[in-house]
Amino acid sequence: MPSYPENGESALRGKKVLVTGGNGFIGANLVRRLIQCGCQVTAFVRPGSDCWRIQDLLDVVELYPVDLGGEIPGNVSCALHDVRIIYHLGAAGVHQATEDLSTMVKVNVMGTFHLLRLAQKIKVERFIYCGSCFEYGPGNLLKEDRLPSPVNEYAASKLSAGILAETFYRQYGLSVVYLRPFTVYGPYEGLQRLIPFGICRMLEGKDLELTGGEQTRDMVFVEDVLEAFLLAGVRPQAVGQIINLASGNEMSVKDIVRTLIEVMGVSSKPLFGARPYRNSEVWALSGDPSNAKKVLGWTARTDLRQGLHETIQWFTENRSRYPVYR
Numbered sequence: 001m002p003s004y005p006e007n008g009e010s011a012l013r014g015k016k017v018l019v020t021g022g023n024g025f026i027g028a029n030l031v032r033r034l035i036q037c038g039c040q041v042t043a044f045v046r047p048g049s050d051c052w053r054i055q056d057l058l059d060v061v062e063l064y065p066v067d068l069g070g071e072i073p074g075n076v077s078c079a080l081h082d083v084r085i086i087y088h089l090g091a092a093g094v095h096q097a098t099e100d101l102s103t104m105v106k107v108n109v110m111g112t113f114h115l116l117r118l119a120q121k122i123k124v125e126r127f128i129y130c131g132s133c134f135e136y137g138p139g140n141l142l143k144e145d146r147l148p149s150p151v152n153e154y155a156a157s158k159l160s161a162g163i164l165a166e167t168f169y170r171q172y173g174l175s176v177v178y179l180r181p182f183t184v185y186g187p188y189e190g191l192q193r194l195i196p197f198g199i200c201r202m203l204e205g206k207d208l209e210l211t212g213g214e215q216t217r218d219m220v221f222v223e224d225v226l227e228a229f230l231l232a233g234v235r236p237q238a239v240g241q242i243i244n245l246a247s248g249n250e251m252s253v254k255d256i257v258r259t260l261i262e263v264m265g266v267s268s269k270p271l272f273g274a275r276p277y278r279n280s281e282v283w284a285l286s287g288d289p290s291n292a293k294k295v296l297g298w299t300a301r302t303d304l305r306q307g308l309h310e311t312i313q314w315f316t317e318n319r320s321r322y323p324v325y326r
Contacts, residue, residue: 008230020090068111186222246287
């Protein structure tokens with residue numbers, strides 16, 4: 001794991017922190033990291049959702065099933081009066097094929113509004129909003145001042161919520177930090193995603209049915225992303241900023257998969273072209289990381305091979321924890 005000599009751990013220790021989407025991929029990893037930092041962690045999860053990623057933490061995490069598409073219940077708001085930092089990662093539509101569009105807008109936009117109002121009420125020290133690289137539309141080394149051009153409803157709803165968060169910063173002085181992660185991978189990632197899909201297929205001794213693989217992405221290991229989230233919670237200069245969490249390196253899906261196969265050392269074959277591209281495929285997507293370095297003192301320090309090695313090891317040991325394998 002990379003070492004960050006000036007990370008946010010000591011400044012966060014003892015603080016009460018709320019994480020929305022605490023049972024999601026990045027959210028669950030963040031919950032674990034915050035507990036390691038000595039934080040008191042409260043998490044919002046969608047009612048009825050599976051909390052398998054944090055099942056082993058339920059005795060130390062204060063968990064609330066909250067529908068972000070509606071008002072936050074009064075008893076929940078009262079219980080959060082001493083929360084100092086809100087990490088807002090909860091969202092609908094990450095997997096658009098299974099999500100109703102009106103629910104997506106309610107949860108992502110109105111849910112963010114409800115949380116911003118709560119943050120005002122309880123006078124939090126920091127509100128960290130997790131946006132999406134897809135808000136930009138296609139492009140390479142995208143800067144934060146690039147005019148957004150979302151290509152689907154999910155990205156548009158995330159952008160709308162981000163603009164709302166920025167408005168609360170400008171109009172009310174709420175200490176908002178707006179993070180835009182690029183293609184994050186690592187332990188606990190959903191099995192429908194490229195890296196976990198490839199790892200699990202190869203662990204089963206199967207070939208990989210893929211698109212043509214010409215699209216490019218900016219891969220960032222989840223442990224690096226967590227460091228940025230910690231820093232965003234404590235660095236004063238981050239307030240009011242939009243910050244890319246990117247490596248600045250673009251790599252084709254073909255090359256990512258070939259690297260994954262090399263690191264695993266298996267005989268599985270990549271069947272490029274076996275699946276069609278999505279109608280709204282984004283062909284090139286990488287971010288300029290210079291603002292993150294300037295504002296947070298952060299860079300993505302884990303190279304792809306090392307990140308894949310750690311991810312493969314984790315999936316080899318923990319694949320049975322995924323509901324589909326039970």
